Amino acid sequence: MVNVTSIYNKIQTHIQGKTGKEKLSTISRWLQNEYNIEIIFCKIHGNRWAFITGSDSFISPVHKYQLHKKWGIMTGDTNHISDYEWNTIIATLKDIIIPLSDI
Secondary structure, eight states: OOOHHHHHHHHHHHHTTOOHHHHHHHHHHHHHHHHOOOEEEEEEETTEEEEEEEOTTOOSOSEEEEEETTEEEEESOOTTSOHHHHHHHHHHHHHHHGGGTTO
16 A cells, blocks of 8 residues: 555655756656656646646547646546556645645
8 A cells, every 4th residue: 555645755755956847847857767657737727627737649638637726637437547556646736736725
């Protein structure tokens, strides 16, 4: 079983010293490398989800998750990882997104 703190710390290590969009791009690449998950970060404007950054090879979303009132992610297939790991990743992304809510 994966450790919640471990995922959080690994992501924090990779984004340290980076700002806004650069953090999100780094997280997207890390999730692709570590978990084989294609992800894009979107800014939410009402019903419209606007692409901000993420996987370059992303074709069509399988899942859509709202992380914050202004931020969400779209992902490819996540069935290859456990629900616990995925929920841990989502919780970590929420913690990281909240301070970025102004960008």
